[in-house]
Amino acid sequence: MADMLSKSRKAKTVSNVLSATKLSTRNNALAEIAHMLNANKQAIFNANKKDIARSEIEGIAMPMIKRLKFDESKLQAVIDSINTLIQLPDPLNHVQINRALSEGLDLTRISCPIGVLGIIFESRPDALVQISTLCLKSGNCALLKGGSEASLTNRVLFDIINQASVYAGLPQGWLALMENRDDVKAMLSLDKYIDLIIPRGSNEFVKYIMNNSNIPVLGHADGICHVYVDSYDDIDTAVAVCVDSKAQYVAVCNAAETLLVNEKAAKVFLPALKKEMDRANVKLLGCKKTCSIIDIEYANDGDWDTEYLDYIMSVKIVSSTDEAIVHINQHGSGHTDTVLTTDEETANIFINLVDSSSVMVNASTRFSDGYRYGLGAEVGVSTGKIHARGPMGMEGLLIYKYIVKGQNHIVADFQSGKKKYTHIDSPKIY
Amino acid sequence: MADMLSKSRKAKTVSNVLSATKLSTRNNALAEIAHMLNANKQAIFNANKKDIARSEIEGIAMPMIKRLKFDESKLQAVIDSINTLIQLPDPLNHVQINRALSEGLDLTRISCPIGVLGIIFESRPDALVQISTLCLKSGNCALLKGGSEASLTNRVLFDIINQASVYAGLPQGWLALMENRDDVKAMLSLDKYIDLIIPRGSNEFVKYIMNNSNIPVLGHADGICHVYVDSYDDIDTAVAVCVDSKAQYVAVCNAAETLLVNEKAAKVFLPALKKEMDRANVKLLGCKKTCSIIDIEYANDGDWDTEYLDYIMSVKIVSSTDEAIVHINQHGSGHTDTVLTTDEETANIFINLVDSSSVMVNASTRFSDGYRYGLGAEVGVSTGKIHARGPMGMEGLLIYKYIVKGQNHIVADFQSGKKKYTHIDSPKIY
Numbered sequence: 001m002a003d004m005l006s007k008s009r010k011a012k013t014v015s016n017v018l019s020a021t022k023l024s025t026r027n028n029a030l031a032e033i034a035h036m037l038n039a040n041k042q043a044i045f046n047a048n049k050k051d052i053a054r055s056e057i058e059g060i061a062m063p064m065i066k067r068l069k070f071d072e073s074k075l076q077a078v079i080d081s082i083n084t085l086i087q088l089p090d091p092l093n094h095v096q097i098n099r100a101l102s103e104g105l106d107l108t109r110i111s112c113p114i115g116v117l118g119i120i121f122e123s124r125p126d127a128l129v130q131i132s133t134l135c136l137k138s139g140n141c142a143l144l145k146g147g148s149e150a151s152l153t154n155r156v157l158f159d160i161i162n163q164a165s166v167y168a169g170l171p172q173g174w175l176a177l178m179e180n181r182d183d184v185k186a187m188l189s190l191d192k193y194i195d196l197i198i199p200r201g202s203n204e205f206v207k208y209i210m211n212n213s214n215i216p217v218l219g220h221a222d223g224i225c226h227v228y229v230d231s232y233d234d235i236d237t238a239v240a241v242c243v244d245s246k247a248q249y250v251a252v253c254n255a256a257e258t259l260l261v262n263e264k265a266a267k268v269f270l271p272a273l274k275k276e277m278d279r280a281n282v283k284l285l286g287c288k289k290t291c292s293i294i295d296i297e298y299a300n301d302g303d304w305d306t307e308y309l310d311y312i313m314s315v316k317i318v319s320s321t322d323e324a325i326v327h328i329n330q331h332g333s334g335h336t337d338t339v340l341t342t343d344e345e346t347a348n349i350f351i352n353l354v355d356s357s358s359v360m361v362n363a364s365t366r367f368s369d370g371y372r373y374g375l376g377a378e379v380g381v382s383t384g385k386i387h388a389r390g391p392m393g394m395e396g397l398l399i400y401k402y403i404v405k406g407q408n409h410i411v412a413d414f415q416s417g418k419k420k421y422t423h424i425d426s427p428k429i430y
Numbered sequence: 431m432a433d434m435l436s437k438s439r440k441a442k443t444v445s446n447v448l449s450a451t452k453l454s455t456r457n458n459a460l461a462e463i464a465h466m467l468n469a470n471k472q473a474i475f476n477a478n479k480k481d482i483a484r485s486e487i488e489g490i491a492m493p494m495i496k497r498l499k500f501d502e503s504k505l506q507a508v509i510d511s512i513n514t515l516i517q518l519p520d521p522l523n524h525v526q527i528n529r530a531l532s533e534g535l536d537l538t539r540i541s542c543p544i545g546v547l548g549i550i551f552e553s554r555p556d557a558l559v560q561i562s563t564l565c566l567k568s569g570n571c572a573l574l575k576g577g578s579e580a581s582l583t584n585r586v587l588f589d590i591i592n593q594a595s596v597y598a599g600l601p602q603g604w605l606a607l608m609e610n611r612d613d614v615k616a617m618l619s620l621d622k623y624i625d626l627i628i629p630r631g632s633n634e635f636v637k638y639i640m641n642n643s644n645i646p647v648l649g650h651a652d653g654i655c656h657v658y659v660d661s662y663d664d665i666d667t668a669v670a671v672c673v674d675s676k677a678q679y680v681a682v683c684n685a686a687e688t689l690l691v692n693e694k695a696a697k698v699f700l701p702a703l704k705k706e707m708d709r710a711n712v713k714l715l716g717c718k719k720t721c722s723i724i725d726i727e728y729a730n731d732g733d734w735d736t737e738y739l740d741y742i743m744s745v746k747i748v749s750s751t752d753e754a755i756v757h758i759n760q761h762g763s764g765h766t767d768t769v770l771t772t773d774e775e776t777a778n779i780f781i782n783l784v785d786s787s788s789v790m791v792n793a794s795t796r797f798s799d800g801y802r803y804g805l806g807a808e809v810g811v812s813t814g815k816i817h818a819r820g821p822m823g824m825e826g827l828l829i830y831k832y833i834v835k836g837q838n839h840i841v842a843d844f845q846s847g848k849k850k851y852t853h854i855d856s857p858k859i860y
Binding site: 340413 | 444446447449450516529531535537544545578625641644646648654662664667668670671673674678692728748752755759768777781782783784785787788789790791792793794796797798802803804814815816819820821828829831832833834835836837838839840842844845853855
């Protein structure tokens with residue numbers, strides 16, 4: 001706790017210094033990080049081998065060990081993304097408003113970093129590099145907590161990034177690594193020093209963070225995504241979108257969990273669906289009507305609110321698009337929902353009335369992703385309704401400040417009528 | 431509690447319907463509201479007279495009774511602002527991103543309402559009209575709680591606005607009025623139905639809301655604003671900015687509470703300041719050094735963290751701009767701080783390093799206001815670092831959603847290399 005307090009207080013103290021650094025300083029720091037990661041790659045690989053060996057002894061599942069791996073190709077990938085980041089224009093000091101309030105009294109609004117971010121991420125050590133360099137480019141201090149499986153790799157990566165960036169002129173303390181679970185608990189009460197928490201992890205973990213902190217949290221607990229099959233020209237491609245939404249990668253938040261089928265399509269569609277879902281090893285659970293058409297197990301009430309993250313999908317027959325929309329808004333998590341339809345009006349109704357961060361027509365829910373949307377690196381996905389919604393790129397790490405420059409202007413002169421507000425905007429500069 | 435639960439659940443249920451209404455429907459509703467307010471003005475005035483009579487019997491202070499008053503001129507003012515609101519372009523469905531992800535797979539990002547807002551405001555009944563019509567124009571459902579002093583006026587105004595808007599085609603339940611303190615308490619736990627709370631009221635009240643809800647809160651508890659006097663050409667205008675910042679209206683969040691003076695300016699500046707502050711009936715409290723120059727009482731440690739909202743100001747001598755900045759970032763509330771200086775570099779350092787929503791140079795802190803900034807109606811002022819910062823206009827009531835339209839596109843085709851992301855942006859439409 002004392003350690004966490006001092007790290008976050010230090011970060012808050014230097015956050016305005018980091019925020020005021022020039023683009024060239026931040027870019028030089030990024031270049032130095034890329035250079036030092038490459039120069040110290042053996043130390044990184046050695047630490048990573050120890051993490052993997054320990055995890056294997058501890059019997060950690062293969063997919064997680066695969067994600068834990070940090071080798072030459074992972075190194076090259078993170079160095080490539082650092083170089084891409086260097087090429088990006090400065091996200092800071094972008095003029096959003098440039099307005100004369102009155103003669104000699106000027107208002108500007110410029111983009112600036114949020115300040116101090118607490119970021120908790122999963123087992124992949126490359127996430128540490130990606131997140132800390134995104135924070136650097138956007139001028140944000142970062143308090144990082146990675147998965148304990150990757151602790152040795154994370155420590156080496158952190159030391160390299162921290163030393164290289166401070167060497168290049170960033171303020172000591174802008175970046176900190178937390179190494180145990182108690183640090184996360186301590187973080188939640190430090191709303192005086194931490195401006196935003198971005199948690200990535202299991203539902204329960206994210207919910208715990210959201211329910212136990214006064215600090216704003218951006219993230220998503222659940223990803224209960226729906227596919228609603230209204231109508232289709234070609235049954236095979238319609239089934240393929242359902243299979244892709246469910247089974248292309250089941251362990252992620254944008255995988256679909258529930259399929260809604262309009263009753264007018266159900267009799268023909270469901271048998272074709274079952275055939276392909278069987279091939280993809282997806283177990284279907286159905287409502288009563290569904291089970292009268294295809295031979296699958298019954299879903300229970302809880303299934304409509306369950307994120308399986310597995311080869312399981314619940315299926316329900318609805319009598320109308322309205323019923324589908326009501327079901328989605330009630331049981332969904334506001335993440336991503338898609339309609340398959342040949343009818344433009346149905347598509348528009350679905351787009352307008354489904355209250356989710358991503359609403360799709362004739363496309364797989366799996367497209368809902370920062371990289372696929374072309375947002376650059378994805379910081380996380382938010383199912384909240386303020387600040388950033390859906391896949392969140394660097395834009396999500398920014399806010400703005402108002403700057404007023406006058407010539408000793410006083411409000412009393414405007415109240416008395418001696419001076420007047422003009423509010424003349426200058427053309428925007430792009 | 432049961433009543434609050436049903437009102438917020440109902441609002442959530444109809445929020446997507448309100449969000450999908452056409453601009454013409456929302457504008458017609460605004461026109462109908464303006465018409466009905468005028469047609470029912472006697473009922474409003476009568477209710478208001480009863481509120482005022484009751485408040486006078488209860489011995490409520492004159493300034494508050496003045497704010498409570500809703501007469502012909504207040505009516506005309508709210509009708510004027512409704513007409514201004516009707517003229518504004520649609521804040522919804524504004525295209526922010528328009529990008530081809532791949533052939534036939536298109537992404538758009540459009541502005542949309544946040545959803546259901548809980549808004550708690552002070553005694554002025556005109557605030558009820560202003561806030562509910564802003565929510566209407568921006569497609570947000572609103573759960574309103576006004577000051578109890580204005581309860582009869584609020585009830586009449588609410589009934590008129592609610593009936594007129596539903597008559598004009600808005601969904602019943604989009605607007606609700608809460609009438610007792612327990613409703614506010616109940617609201618804080620309804621994060622399933624309420625997307626954002628905007629509280630306006632005393633420090634303690636706003637802090638209580640922020641500390642007792644998982645719902646995001648936008649607002650400000652403290653307004654501890656600073657004036658830092660570095661240097662000046664003309665002492666009279668410099669003193670005038672200090673007096674205006676403090677005393678032009680003491681009961682508001684953008685009034686200054688602490689004056690910092692560079693030691694090189696102190697000996698000449700402070701006596702001139704004291705003379706004018708005496709005239710303005712402002713009591714000064716000083717640090718040790720200040721008290722050795724002018725004859726005022728000592729400030730204690732707590733004064734640097736106190737929002738007086740009164741004719742009192744604490745004064746401290748600092749040895750450098752850096753010391754002033756450190757003091758402001760430590761003791762300020764991130765609201766508004768101003769520097770008086772003739773030196774451009776000092777101005778830039780102050781702008782860059784002071785971490786507040788509004789940072790000013792040679793201007794009174796009192797300019798920090800949505801109307802003065804030309805933002806249109808002000809919903810509130812936020813000292814938080816996410817979503818909206820500083821004076822918050824209608825923009826603060828908006829978020830966006832992503833819409834993807836495909837032709838049965840699946841992610842598997844992109845993973846296999848069969849298809850490629852192109853990410854071609856269309857020119858923006860203004």
